[in-house]
Amino acid sequence: MQISVLGAGAWGTALAIQAARAGHAVCLWGRDAAAMDAMRAGRRNSAYLPDSELPAALALTADRGLAVAHAGEGLTIVATPMSGLRETLAALPSTQRVLWLCKGFEAGTGRLGHEIARELQPSMPVGVLSGPSFAQEVAAGRPTALVAASEDAALARAAVHAFHGERLRVYTSSDPVGVEVGGAVKNVMAIAVGVCDGLSAAAPDAPGLNARAALITRGLAEMLRLGLALGAKAETFMGLSGLGDLVLTATGDLSRNRRVGLLLAQGLGLPQILAQLGHVAEGVYSAPTVLARARAAGVEMPITEAMVALLDGRLQAREAVDRLMSRDARAE
Secondary structure (H helix, E strand, C coil): EEEEECCCCCCHHHHHHHHHHCCCCEEECCCCCHHHHHHHHHCCEEECCEECCCCCCCCECCCCCHHHHHHCCEEECCCCCCCHHHHHHHHCCCCCCCCEEECCCCCCCCCCCHHHHHHCCCCCEEEEEECCCCHHHHCCCEEEEEEEEEEHHHHHHHHHHHHHHCCCCEEEEEHHHHHHHEEEEEEEEEEEHHHHHHCCCCCCCCCCCCHHHHHHHHHHHHHHHHHHHHHCCCHHHHHHHHHHHHHHHHHHCCCCCHHHHHHHHHHCCHHHHHHHCCCHHHHHHHHHHHHHHHHHHCCCCHHHHHHHHHHHCCCCHHHHHHHHHHCCCCCC
């Protein structure tokens, strides 16, 4: 299969490596010509995946037109951050089959990926590839499971053909709305759990493992409520892009969103945290938009609300967790 991956960050590079190892003709595009030249010369993405060698058959380019043409009737994978999805989709031919990897709501419009695609490319076969996955582990060949979600069943099956293998399982779903909501909201919940864990390490009377379990469980409930309000299927949130991605991102040491929470618990300011991370933590940018979509849909999301207040500097870390744990009792 002809496959083009647009975006040479960690996740785009990892999937390009996986597809090339599987024997597909893969072209990886990055906008920085010097960085792509360095990757071509050293056969490594030193900025994002320095420990993973790029297969000899993986083509690298800074010419997006060439990469788009390479995909042809195969598969185009958009591996940009959420902020780049609109511009990328608008530049693609409507005949291409497209899956995106980014997780979140678009800043400003509050739209999910499928809503952006519906606006820009109503006839384009589109979907989302998501699930509990750290790029470093996929690139290293560690066992991983993903879900390809699209209303176009043939497109979802094409994703299976492109990436499914001994070390990477790809399941299909007809619920892109649920998969996208899960992928967006879990990042916000991971910040909350990081805050809880960071506080737990600081003082004996701080929240502990019980509070962490409560946050993860109630975070899943928030994801489900918003998803149902936006037209998702309930069962999607019990799967890879819901519970699976939430658990990984909230508890895994490689999670940037969890790291944001840990550093907030230490009292660091958000600008300092983002400078220290060096990479995008989508939950920081998604949190206000998640809350806005929830309010517009009449959905209560107290964890999200507390994280927005914390990120805005209106609450301290301990105050945010204490506020959540002191809410009135109610039926589960």
